Amino acid sequence: MHALEQLRSRMSELADLAGLEMLAQWDQRVMMPGEGAAARALQLGTLARLAHERATADDLHQWLAELDGEALGELDRDIVRVARRDLRRARRVPGELALERARASAEGQESWQLARANDDFAAFARALRRNVELARAYGECVADAGQSTYEALLDDYDFGLRTEELQRLFGVLAQELAPLAADARDSCRHRPLEVPVAAQQRAVRGTLRRVGVTSSSWRVDVAAHPFTAWIGRRDSRVTTRYGEEGLESLLAALHEYGHALYERQIDPALERTNLGCGTSMSIHESQSKLWENHVARSPAFAEVLAAELGAGGFTIAPGELHAALVDVGPSLIRVSADPLTYPLHIVLRFELELALLGGDLAVADVPDAWREGVRRLLGLEVPSDALGCLQDAHWGTGSFGYFPSYALGCLIAAQLWETLEAELGPTQEHLRRGEVAAIQRWLGERVHRHGRRLDTMPLIRRATGHALQVEPFLRFVAPFAEP
Amino acid sequence: MHALEQLRSRMSELADLAGLEMLAQWDQRVMMPGEGAAARALQLGTLARLAHERATADDLHQWLAELDGEALGELDRDIVRVARRDLRRARRVPGELALERARASAEGQESWQLARANDDFAAFARALRRNVELARAYGECVADAGQSTYEALLDDYDFGLRTEELQRLFGVLAQELAPLAADARDSCRHRPLEVPVAAQQRAVRGTLRRVGVTSSSWRVDVAAHPFTAWIGRRDSRVTTRYGEEGLESLLAALHEYGHALYERQIDPALERTNLGCGTSMSIHESQSKLWENHVARSPAFAEVLAAELGAGGFTIAPGELHAALVDVGPSLIRVSADPLTYPLHIVLRFELELALLGGDLAVADVPDAWREGVRRLLGLEVPSDALGCLQDAHWGTGSFGYFPSYALGCLIAAQLWETLEAELGPTQEHLRRGEVAAIQRWLGERVHRHGRRLDTMPLIRRATGHALQVEPFLRFVAPFAEP
Numbered sequence: 001m002h003a004l005e006q007l008r009s010r011m012s013e014l015a016d017l018a019g020l021e022m023l024a025q026w027d028q029r030v031m032m033p034g035e036g037a038a039a040r041a042l043q044l045g046t047l048a049r050l051a052h053e054r055a056t057a058d059d060l061h062q063w064l065a066e067l068d069g070e071a072l073g074e075l076d077r078d079i080v081r082v083a084r085r086d087l088r089r090a091r092r093v094p095g096e097l098a099l100e101r102a103r104a105s106a107e108g109q110e111s112w113q114l115a116r117a118n119d120d121f122a123a124f125a126r127a128l129r130r131n132v133e134l135a136r137a138y139g140e141c142v143a144d145a146g147q148s149t150y151e152a153l154l155d156d157y158d159f160g161l162r163t164e165e166l167q168r169l170f171g172v173l174a175q176e177l178a179p180l181a182a183d184a185r186d187s188c189r190h191r192p193l194e195v196p197v198a199a200q201q202r203a204v205r206g207t208l209r210r211v212g213v214t215s216s217s218w219r220v221d222v223a224a225h226p227f228t229a230w231i232g233r234r235d236s237r238v239t240t241r242y243g244e245e246g247l248e249s250l251l252a253a254l255h256e257y258g259h260a261l262y263e264r265q266i267d268p269a270l271e272r273t274n275l276g277c278g279t280s281m282s283i284h285e286s287q288s289k290l291w292e293n294h295v296a297r298s299p300a301f302a303e304v305l306a307a308e309l310g311a312g313g314f315t316i317a318p319g320e321l322h323a324a325l326v327d328v329g330p331s332l333i334r335v336s337a338d339p340l341t342y343p344l345h346i347v348l349r350f351e352l353e354l355a356l357l358g359g360d361l362a363v364a365d366v367p368d369a370w371r372e373g374v375r376r377l378l379g380l381e382v383p384s385d386a387l388g389c390l391q392d393a394h395w396g397t398g399s400f401g402y403f404p405s406y407a408l409g410c411l412i413a414a415q416l417w418e419t420l421e422a423e424l425g426p427t428q429e430h431l432r433r434g435e436v437a438a439i440q441r442w443l444g445e446r447v448h449r450h451g452r453r454l455d456t457m458p459l460i461r462r463a464t465g466h467a468l469q470v471e472p473f474l475r476f477v478a479p480f481a482e483p
Numbered sequence: 484m485h486a487l488e489q490l491r492s493r494m495s496e497l498a499d500l501a502g503l504e505m506l507a508q509w510d511q512r513v514m515m516p517g518e519g520a521a522a523r524a525l526q527l528g529t530l531a532r533l534a535h536e537r538a539t540a541d542d543l544h545q546w547l548a549e550l551d552g553e554a555l556g557e558l559d560r561d562i563v564r565v566a567r568r569d570l571r572r573a574r575r576v577p578g579e580l581a582l583e584r585a586r587a588s589a590e591g592q593e594s595w596q597l598a599r600a601n602d603d604f605a606a607f608a609r610a611l612r613r614n615v616e617l618a619r620a621y622g623e624c625v626a627d628a629g630q631s632t633y634e635a636l637l638d639d640y641d642f643g644l645r646t647e648e649l650q651r652l653f654g655v656l657a658q659e660l661a662p663l664a665a666d667a668r669d670s671c672r673h674r675p676l677e678v679p680v681a682a683q684q685r686a687v688r689g690t691l692r693r694v695g696v697t698s699s700s701w702r703v704d705v706a707a708h709p710f711t712a713w714i715g716r717r718d719s720r721v722t723t724r725y726g727e728e729g730l731e732s733l734l735a736a737l738h739e740y741g742h743a744l745y746e747r748q749i750d751p752a753l754e755r756t757n758l759g760c761g762t763s764m765s766i767h768e769s770q771s772k773l774w775e776n777h778v779a780r781s782p783a784f785a786e787v788l789a790a791e792l793g794a795g796g797f798t799i800a801p802g803e804l805h806a807a808l809v810d811v812g813p814s815l816i817r818v819s820a821d822p823l824t825y826p827l828h829i830v831l832r833f834e835l836e837l838a839l840l841g842g843d844l845a846v847a848d849v850p851d852a853w854r855e856g857v858r859r860l861l862g863l864e865v866p867s868d869a870l871g872c873l874q875d876a877h878w879g880t881g882s883f884g885y886f887p888s889y890a891l892g893c894l895i896a897a898q899l900w901e902t903l904e905a906e907l908g909p910t911q912e913h914l915r916r917g918e919v920a921a922i923q924r925w926l927g928e929r930v931h932r933h934g935r936r937l938d939t940m941p942l943i944r945r946a947t948g949h950a951l952q953v954e955p956f957l958r959f960v961a962p963f964a965e966p
Contacts (some may be wrong), residue, residue, distance in 0.1 A: 016529035019522060020503060027506060031514065032718060035700040039502060039715025042755070046499035050533065217518040232522025235515060272525070 007083060010060055012272040013028050018052045019231050021117050026229035026237055029220045035431035044100070052098065054263075058089045078453045086274065089155070092141045101134050105397040112396030120388040121367050124396065129363045131398040132356050132433060139357065152356045153401035157281040158408070160455045163354065166404055170347045172470045173407065174377060180481040181341045182379045184328045193324045197242045200249045202312030204240055207305060210254060210434040210457050211261075213238075218260070218317040226252040230263035233271055247325060248336075250305060251292050258291035259284055261440065265448035275452040281402065283447065284407025286416060293339050293410065293476065294417040297325045297441070300431035326480045330378040332387045339410070341378060346407035348373040349392070353400050410458060414472035416447065419464040445451075486549035487559060490566060493543055495755040498535045502714050502797075509712035510593075513637035513660055513704045524589030524779060531585035532578060539573045558752065561936045565757050566883075584617050589881040595745070595879030602869040604850050607879065610849040612846045614881040616837050618797045622840065622883075633840045636884035640764035641891070643938045646837070648731045649887050651828045655953045657860060661931060663964040664745035664824045665862045667811045678797050678808045680847070683732045685795030689724060690788060691736055695742075695915045696721075708818070708876055709735040711771075716754055730808060731819055733788060741771035744923065758935040765939050766930065768892025775961070776822050776893065777900040778958065780808045783914035809963045815870045822893070823960040824861060829890035831856040832875075836883050851918045866880065895943055897955035899930065902947040 021044065028040050054060075064087065067080050088174035108127040115124035139149035142156075154161045208220060223239035230236055238256035242249045262278050278284045295301050302322035309316055328338040334345040352369055355361035361369055370389035371382045382388040392401055420442050421427055430438060446463040460468050504527065505840040537543075547570065552562050591610040598607030622632035625639075639642045688911050691703060706722035713719055721739035725732045745761050753759035761767045776783050784806035792799055811821040817828040835852055838844035844852055853872040854865045877885050903925050904910055913921060929946040943951050 012525075013529050013533070016526045017533075019526050020507060020530060023510060023526075024503060025505060027510065031702065032714075033698060033700050033702055036715045036718025039718055042495075042716075043499045043502050046496050047503060050496075215516060217516050219514065219516055231515075232519045233528075235519025235522055467806075 004070075004072070004080075005061070007063045007067070008079065008273065010054065010063075011079065011083065011274045014051060014055055014274070015272040017047060017054075018277075021047050021051070022229045023231045028239070028317045029223050029225075029227065030237075030239060039137060041106070048102070051088070052131050057218060060087060061091070075269060075273075075275075078275055082274050082452055085159075089142050093138065096139070097134070097137060097141065101138060101398055103133050104130050104273040108396035108398060109393060112390070112393055116386050116390040119384045119390070121385040121390060124390065125363050127394060128366070131395065132363060132400070134321075135398055135400045136357055143222060145473065148358075150354055153357070154404070157402050157405055161282075161404070169468065169470055170343075170350055170404075170407065170409065173343045173473075174347050176474055177340065177344050177477075178377050178379075180328075180477070181344060181377070184338075184340070185330050185379050185482060192246055193316075193321075194244065195247065195309065196312075196472065197244065199309055199312035199314035200242050200247075203305065203308040203314075204249055206308040206311060207250060208238075208257060210304060210308075211254075211257060211436050212440070213257065213402045220253070226256055230260060230277075233266075233268070235263060236260040238262055247305075247321075251296055251325070254296045255288040255292040258288035261291075261443070262448050263442070265444035267449040270451040272455070277451060278455060279450065279452045280456045281405035282408035282412060283459060285405050286412035287409075287443070287447065289409045289413035290417060290443070293413055295431065295436070296464040297322070297339065298428070298431055300428040301434070303432050304434040310351040315456040328462060328477075328480045330380055332374065332378075332380055332382060333391055334406075338480070339371040340480050343407040343410055343473075344377040344461055346403050348377055349394075349403040350407075352389075353395065353403065354421060356395075357400060408456075408468070411468060411470060411473045412456075414476045415460065415464050415469060416443075416468070417476070418472045419446075486546040487553075487555070487563075488544045490543070490550070490648060491562065491756065493537065494548075494562065494566065494757045494964060497534060497538055498755040498759060500530060500537070501760075504530050504534070505712045505715045509714065511589075512706050512708075512710065512721060513720075520589070520593050520748070524586055524593075526666075527589055528582050528585040532582045533580055533848045535573065535576070535581040539570065539576075543570060544574070545633060547827060558758075561758055562756055565935055568642075569757065570798075572625045576621060577624070580617070580620060580624065584881055586849070587613050587617050589880035591881060592876060595873070595876055598870050599873040602867050602873070604868040604873060606713050607873065608846050611849070611878055614878060615784060615846060615883070618881055618883045619840055630840070631841075633837055633884060636840070637887070638884075640885050641939050642763060643940055644765075644887070647832040647889075649833065652951070652953060653826075653833055653887075653890065654892070657830050659953070659957055660823065660827050660960075661860050661862075664813045664827060664860070666824070667821075667864050667964065668813050675729055676799075676804075677727065678730060678792065679795075680727065682792055682795035682797035683730075686788065686791040686797075687732055687736045689791040689794060690733060691721075693787065693791075694737075694919050695741065701735070703793065711739040712744040713743060713760075716747065716749075716751070719743035719747060727913055729819065730788075730804075734775050734779055735818075736773040738775040741774035741947045742767055744774075744926070745770040748923070748927035749934040750932040753936075755861060760934060762817075762933065762935045762937060762942060763939040764888035765891035766942060768888045769895035770892075770926065770930065772892045772896035773926070776801050776896055778919070780805070780822060781911065781914050782910040784917075786915050787917040811963045813863050815861075815863055815865060816874055817889075818874075821963070823963045826890040826893055826956075827860040829886050831860055832886040833890075836878070836886060839878075840883055880900055891939075892953070894953060894956045897959045898943065898947050898949070898952060899926075900959070936954060 007473070023045065024040065024044055028229070032040060046207055064080065064084055072080060087444055104127070108131050111124050113129035115121060135153060136149055139152040142147060143152035148163060151161070151163050160320040163338065204220065213220065217234045219237040221237065221239050222241055224241060226239045228236070228238050238253060238260050240249045240253040240256065262284060284362065289377065296305070299322045302325065306316050306318040306321045326339070328340045330341045331337045334342070337345055351373065352366065353359060356363070366389050367385050373378050374382050424438055424442060427439065447459065451461060454462060457468065507523065507527055507530065513522070515523060527907060547563065547567055555563060568722055587610070591614050594607050594610035598604060618636060622635040626632060626635035631646060635647050637646070687703065696703065700717045700719065702720040704720065704722045705724055706830050707724065709722045709724055711719070721736060721743055722740065723732045725737040743766060743836065749759055779788065782805045785801040785808065789799050789801040789804045809822065811823045813824045814820045817825070820828055831853070835844060835849065839846070850868050850874050857863050857865050857871065903922065907921055907925060910922065913919070930942065937945060940951065
């Protein structure tokens with residue numbers, strides 16, 4: 001079993017390099033002085049190239065061939081299965097194409113930033129066109145026989161998703177949510193809550209402490225765009241941001257906490273293997289959305305949040321706080337959307353990227369298609385491309401097939417939460433007291449521990465007993481739509 | 484010249500990996516939550532192993548062979564010369580040993596921290612023994628024919644140093660300084676200065692700003708054991724520490740600034756080559772000591788420091804501040820030693836590590852040997868191992884042969900400073916106004932820009948016109964010893 005040992009040792013090496021990459025990216029976004037950017041880009045490039053080289057090397061191919069037909073334990077069988085799948089995909093991509101994509105992504109990021117700042121879509125069109133072409137070329141390379149280009153791209157973020165299934169789910173979302181969004185727009189209930197930054201900071205610290213965030217194993221920092229880094233199993237780093245108005249810092253902190261908790265509760269036996277991380281973007285997003293939507297936005301947990309804000313000198317009644325947290329009203333901007341209308345932003349992006357990749361939509365026509373979609377889905381007029389199709393970085397950096405996971409995360413979270421409550425009983429009494437241990441355990445057992453051993457859809461079926469459904473999410477948001 | 488291109492590309496890759504390693508170490512000491520240590524040790528081990536593999540690969544050997552006899556430009560000749568030297572050393576070390584050392588180093592760091600906190604040498608002895616054994620094994624691997632194990636270790640930090648030369652220089656230091664230390668102890672002039680931490684922090688920020696430290700290109704953080712990280716040419720990270728008494732935070736900040744400035748002023752043409760970093764630990768230490776001893780401890784610069792402390796609400800006359808900064812009195816702790824007795828701390832460590840490596844001193848006997856040495860050289864009784872042999876991290880992380888550079892740095896700094904003043908004229912008027920541009924330029928021109936193109940002793944000779952001498956340092960400290 002020499003080949004198995006070698007394989008596992010290479011997987012450990014790749015896991016270590018991934019941890020270092022995450023550290024370098026965390027540092028870049030949280031700690032690095034601005035002028036360090038040029039050196040960091042080169043360092044990250046070198047790290048990515050080395051990791052790719054080691055992940056696609058002939059020796060790895062050889063070890064997997066030697067293991068063909070070997071009798072393996074259950075865990076090793078999964079390690080080999082997923083390693084074969086990853087290697088097959090990676091080796092289909094010519095080095096030149098990988099390099100081109102990396103370059104186009106970096107250039108696209110620059111071009112997008114400038115275009116958004118100047119509200120100038122035309123200046124961005126060339127970079128976007130190049131990234132669409134390269135994504136298509138990449139998708140064609142990695143696609144299995146009979147698989148569409150777009151579906152092949154989806155596999156990078158969420159292995160096994162089917163375009164048809166997404167069209168069905170997102171079709172229901174559009175049909176059910178768009179009328180609710182229109183109602184909310186007309187009733188115009190938006191109430192921004194002004195909370196002093198110091199009180200927010202105090203409440204973020206206090207709330208995270210309640211759910212198990214300790215300084216010996218976590219960091220909590222500030223980032224312009226909140227994200228989470230899992231640098232080691234016991235080294236979790238969440239970020240949030242503080243604005244003058246709203247409760248975004250608390251919601252973002254609990255959202256990022258959900259990502260971190262997922263990675264921390266993966267079966268320790270999978271550590272430093274190719275299975276020792278979250279299985280997909282949509283399951284990851286379901287974990288963050290579960291804490292954001294079903295914990296932070298519950299009436300019961302509002303009592304905890306109100307107490308924590310109170311300790312920071314900002315007095316608010318739990319009922320009023322909860323009302324602010326579930327307040328709905330369509331927004332032009334995805335990242336500040338309410339929980340009800342959020343998926344509609346994704347439906348739009350899914351429709352457009354599918355058409356872009358399929359050649360049914362020209363890059364030059366994206367702004368018009370965007371305006372039409374926002375009118376149809378959210379009932380809003382888009383006043384500028386900066387507040388329209390230029391608001392997200394994803395397409396400019398070549399990430400096509402990523403957006404769906406944001407909406408899927410909302411659906412999966414709702415379905416998991418209904419199952420959890422059916423099995424554990426109502427959670428309100430526990431949440432009111434800030435007790436989340438049973439929730440953490442249930443998630444660890446049903447979702448987290450599997451790591452990459454189960455893909456998105458099989459995991460959902462195993463955890464909830466059903467295929468992915470839209471209804472739990474619709475039941476979750478229904479009360480928010482009531483006048 | 485395909486081989487030259489390949490060689491230079493490999494050197495860039497290794498420089499990037501070195502930057503990432505420094506980042507991972509900086510993070511471990513400044514940012515990482517404690518429980519991240521286990522994963523970090525594995526990550527650093529993998530990084531070291533990969534870097535070692537790429538630095539010793541057959542292809543590199545082949546490129547260097549192909550370049551044999553090729554007509555090269557001056558810079559490429561140096562790149563090839565130093566690459567040959569590094570390769571010869573590196574290929575003598577088995578990959579497994581390199582990995583073991585990296586692991587033992589990370590684990591030793593943790594063990595040392597705990598042992599020092601608990602004043603428990605026995606708890607540290609195992610990690611120390613392992614590091615001594617690994618250092619010995621490593622030294623035996625890399626030694627040239629006829630070279631002692633210890634001298635082979637020295638070469639890692641200071642290429643070309645000779646044990647005999649160190650014994651001679653350190654012999655003179657012990658002979659000249661120990662009596663002065665005894666006098667200082669008996670006259671008991673030590674006047675601790677109590678400076679509120681907030682005033683120290685304000686003064687550190689203000690003073691560093693005066694010498695060019697900006698937030699866009701630097702970080703200033705707190706570390707238990709101050710150090711500097713140069714993660715990119717424009718990403719310098721100094722650390723300091725704040726205690727209730729004394730001016731250590733200011734001295735440490737300027738000390739670390741000297742290290743950082745060295746790396747920043749290396750010829751940009753050497754960036755991402757094998758020559759693009761400081762040439763040796765002793766030259767590095769001379770740069771930090773120059774700012775600590777010859778700038779921060781000058782009567783003129785005391786006016787700047789007093790003004791910065793004053794801005795933080797701590798009023799002190801420049802003369803009184805200067806007196807406190809050059810006050811001598813033997814201390815148990817190396818890093819808070821005065822400039823006169825400081826080298827005696829190094830003489831002790833040099834004696835002990837030479838004996839440890841040579842097998843003439845057992846790890847279990849280190850505490851007793853330490854007590855004897857402190858009595859003989861500094862005339863002090865050591866009350867605990869935490870204030871004795873547990874005070875430094877170096878041995879616990881496997882760094883043997885490193886300590887001598889601290890004392891050499893003091894000597895080199897004094898010799899450089901005498902040359903600088905002979906050439907630029909008296910510096911006092913400039914220092915009084917906090918103007919250091921001419922000093923920075925002189926150091927850049929004479930010392931920094933060369934990177935690794937010149938080794939320690941040739942660099943000293945080139946910069947000062949003389950071999951390394953003890954006398955400039957003795958002249959520098961002579962006034963401090965006067966009653």
